[in-house]
Amino acid sequence: MKIVTWNINGIRSFRCGIKKTLDELDADIICVQETKVTRDLLDERIAIVDGYNSYFSFSRGRSGYSGVATYCKDNATPIAAEEGLTGLLTNNAGGIGCYGNHSEFTDEELQLLDNEGRAIITQHRVQCSDKIQTITVINVYCPRADPEKPERRQFKLQFYKLLQTRAEAMLKNGSSVILLGDVNTSHRPIDHCDPNEIDDFEDNPGRKWLNVFLRDDKPSASADFSHGGKFVDTFRYFHPTRTGAFTCWSTLTGARRTNYGTRIDYIFADHQLAKEQFVAADIMPEVEGSDHCPVWGALRCILLPDSKPPPLATCYLPEFAGKQQKLSRFLVKVDQKSCQTESKEALPGSQEEAERRENINVTGTKRIMRTESVKQMSKKAKTATTCSKPQGNLLAFFKPKNEKALGSSQNSLKASPTRDELTPDVVSQLHSATQDKTTKGEHLSTHACNPRSDKGASFGFWKSVLHGPPPTPACKVHGEPCVLRTVKKEGPNMGQQFFVCARPQGHAANPEARCNFFAWVERGK
Template sequence: MGFRITTWNVNGIRNPFSYEPWRGTRTFESMFDILESDIVVLQETKIQRKDLRDDMVLVPGWDCYFSLPKFKKGYSGVVIYTRNATCAPIRAEEGITGVLCPPNSSVAFRDMPEEQQIGGYPTLSQLTSPSFASDLNDLEDPGEAALSKERIDAATLDSEGRCVVLEFPAFVLIGTYCPAYRDESRDSFRMDFLNALDARIRNLVSQGKRVFVTGDINIARAPIDSAHALEGIRKNTTTEQEFVTSPPRRLFNALLADGVVVGNRENDKEQPVLHDICRSFHPNRAGMYTCWDTRLNTRPGNYGSRIDYVLCSLEMREWFSDSNIQEGLMGSDHCPVYAIFKDRVLHNGNVVHIHDIMNPPGIFEGGDRQKEYSSQYILPTSGRLLPEFDVDKRRSIKDMFARKPPSMPPRLPSTPRAVENLTAPISIEQAPPAPGQIDSDGLLNTPDDFSASKSMSRKRPPPPPTVAAKRSKSAAVPNAASTAGQKTLKGFFKPKAIGGSASSHSSARTSSYGAFDSDAGTSSSRICATNDSSTAEGAQNTEFPLDNSAANTWNPLIPSSPNKLDQDTVIDPIVSKEDWSKLFTKKPVPRCDSHEEPCISLTTKKPGMNRGRAFWICPRPLGPNGEKEKGTQWRCPTFIWASDWNGSSQPES
């Protein structure tokens, strides 16, 4: 298999893992192996830097270069993955204009020394925005569509994460995600980006560098590349000339060797510089679409458009052995597009192996590796060098929970003054128990076992005492005991004396709960027996005075007299159950007229009085014509408002 480059708009970097064949392994390494690619360019990653994970960045055997949006969240984004075994770039940049800065630097790419630049940056005169006429048919010469110009904000163009540029000895690779048409508010930004991209490509070619452009251009270059355009031409709602003369499409076709440009070309765009690789292998193939509308489910009927491209400089057109789309691979509203290089190509007048010119000099010779890939070939813009993914600076989570070695107790001073200071009163927690209160197991025996267990649980094990410490403890115990007003630890657990009978009852309860043995079941039964006997005795010895008001008080244990209305009313539980079931049961789903299949429910999002209303339509996809058809295998004209459907006419299934 030759050297392959694949482009894919994934509509979210993790989106493909919800589909086969990616769902089984759910790793980028296996995804790239299935794609059989050496360079993978992904667009619309829709991820922020803080959400990047190890499996996205630290892919075994791969390097990566990200361009992420600076402000918008979950939007746009481009990443290029390169296989270390077959290729390694010599320079890498983010953005199309060169105004962004490398990591840990305040110098823009375009202001760096010339030997560190990729070059071809748009000049100040090229960073201008032409304002196009709304209707080019009213002009005598559509080539004079640029009526006025105003300065383009380069920093704004590169703030949305739409371009990554890598340079290899063979060519400069531009992976891009061009803005799509949404509304008039984005028309200016879209044209500004396309003009900057056009200028960068032409400048690189004029410097003698070969260029490989790939990604989601978001432009269908000809009617054959758009099912919607073919439908409009068939219905006479538009013409082919109107289609190709739209400003973005005209600018894109001016770059291509076989692009259709109506009228005279602009002065700086007279010569085409790019070759459409995929279309050159399938010049007359209809329906070669790469993007479909998932909301309308137009992919099964192949009603889509070709807006993803693999393009190259004109002198590279003989370097490729195959190029195609992979419409069978699911995972996004786009499909992958690839181009495969020949093993040997004509480079600067010499026939060389493609691996020799896809790596720094000396890595490959004649297609055989001479040096192993190492970290010295990683460029500063690589995702592997982001601080949060630097393996050398990481701390394992196991280290946070590992038990630290105990610190050695400090040595006690041996001076007489220090020994005297040690005889000062010790705090309650540090005071050792009396010698007669320690049993053979080392446990504390006190009159109150419960209190002893509490004190033992709170007491920290002291370090092994030294000779000086033993002497100080023997002198400290009587001082601590004779301290006026100082309580012992057991004093906190003794009940306070309230009154005669209350005090004795409290003491009895405390002793009953405190006197438990090691057998939990025995202690529990003993406590329950004590409580039950005391309750029975209290019930026998207590006398309650009889009050007339108590007799009139409602007692829940005495059934009240039945109501006459309750005797006459008979409630059938089966009928009640059916009524409740009807109340909470969903209405049956209607079936379409042509296929008798359950309809699907959608919600209107078009602005107007029906916005937000739900409706039912046929579940089948639209056909190749993009229309609803009656009596065919495609979507039929069935349409039912959800508010009008009562489920009464539901046919039996």
């Protein structure tokens, strides 16, 4: 039996090749996190994959956010499947049960913890030596603790507590348990590229929870587990001292090239299962396609597939099951004028806009409410079309509106004006005309900025008015051109630009990593 977990950072990126991706991972059970898809956007090519049965959990509050999915080969069809950790999302006979004690949580907290689509649980029957037993696989995408949002830190710790409660309840009920996914916390200093740069590394609440949840790492399957929690980090079980074994890297800084990352993706197993059935576990940093890499584990037990998937399987969803829908779902009374207007509507300008529009329920009321805004968009599109034809070069834009008022300036405007010819009135009209044409999206002709022109003073003037991006400096260590970045974090420097070394982030001792060059771009430059 082989199992894989991978934070894929968006399942729709595999829309044309999901089966090929699953086949190449070569596992019986494949658990993915951060699918970023809600049910209304779930594509059949993603949900129904030949040779697999799949199970999804979706975010209830935000589109394109969170989400997990488990794909099981037909030879690994589970006997039961369930969405979430609390039981509040279970409304079918194929649930698993064993929820544990929720007395420390309010009803509202339990609802919120399951609303973000962070857990899918499947239960499998396996043959282990001479006995048949069950293994419960908990696929999770644990929350990230935003340091600027204290409430999310508390949410993350509550999720950990709920996760432990559910896992230990199943274990107590007699099932072996594998808990895997993106846990969003690196456990030990060996699991982090630069733990010394983090204040109070050991005091992090997530690490403290892992210290309680996990047993001591042991180098061999014959070791005696006598301290710590009920679960084992299977990677460290087989590789207790391996360094540089990371599963997540920053894409913004290109840190994967220098292996400057963290290990936050795990396969945990109860200590008895790890000791008796696990034969290997490792990471797959060579597999790209996400800012994370897959993690795999192999067991000696044999999967015994159920005859048919449990009710939660996506193949039973009405939109994929081929069931006849009510005709009224497709017949909507719509005003004919709104139909004609919508046919002219411009395409959305971004993926986020497309997702928002796809999430709107297509009802007559919604269509009527959108009619006015659609008309406005159509008018804008029409205006843009009629104004898109080139209007000549730059000189044509700077002819004076009132020739008598400008007097002798008329002749000088036939060419690029020199500094002596720029009277206050001329400068005012030039500035006005430039703004008007720039607003309309017109492109400035290069005729007025030709450095080979004999009007050098004019070129200097236009260069000062229509300056381009700031000159790129070279970093001091490598002597290579830097890259321009923009501060996106809220604060006094938000929107400010700066230059840094173009090489990927890494340790200071690594000659291939970026140096510490940093330079602000002066405002207005």
